[in-house]
Amino acid sequence: MTTPDKRLADLMVMPPTQLRSVWRDTFKTPAPDVGPDLLRRGIANRLQERVHGSLTGATKREIERLRKRVERTGKAGHMHAISLKTGTRLIRSWNGKSYHVLVCDDGFEFDGRHYASLSNIAREITGAHWSGPRFFGLKNRSEYKPKAFANG
Structure with a gap:
């Protein structure tokens, strides 16, 4: 069995066609039309999520808010420094x-x-x-x- 660190290291030397195959296996969808660096980052992120867990709901909401702002204005601005726990x-x-x-x-x-x-x-x-x-x-x-x- 391959360790997470070994799998991450393997991503760095994979050719684009192999990265696209790993993307399909990892995400169960075809790879997006992006360069190999972004494919590596996406796959690495998913592998790390499996080991360490994913982003909190609040962080995901903030990313979505920033994505919408970029779509609307072309600028992301800054992430809010305020973080409130659900139930507060x-x-x-x-x-x-x-x-x-x-x-x-x-x-x-x-x-x-x-x-x-x-x-x-x-x-x-x-x-x-x-x-x-x-x-x-x-x-x-x-x-x-x-x-x-x-x-x-």
């Missing part, structure tokens, strides 16, 4: 009322509805454009300090 509750007081947001695996829940971003929720609460992370006190520049509670 954000609490924010605004104009004398307390608002609760639940962090879900695929976004946020507020007032019984699902939202893709905290900024959409902040706009819903205030009626104005806000940076959601800043509104909920997750950015340093904010003077607001809401409480965040992780379940379990």
Whole structure:
């Protein structure tokens, strides 16, 4: 049996036709029309996922968000430094009322509805454009300090 390290090393010297065959075996789909370097990287990533596990749901969502931004604007911008665990509750007081947001695996829940971003929720609460992370006190520049509670 070949070790993961040996399989990764073997990828580096494989010709493109063999890489395409390994791609088919690994992904159960035909290889995309990309160069050998990208094929190697894709196969290596999948092999490493099998050993170490894949990306978290939050990271996958961030990659998808960046992919859509690149599609729309041609630029990716920066990944958010904020990472919230599913089940975390954000609490924010605004104009004398307390608002609760639940962090879900695929976004946020507020007032019984699902939202893709905290900024959409902040706009819903205030009626104005806000940076959601800043509104909920997750950015340093904010003077607001809401409480965040992780379940379990």
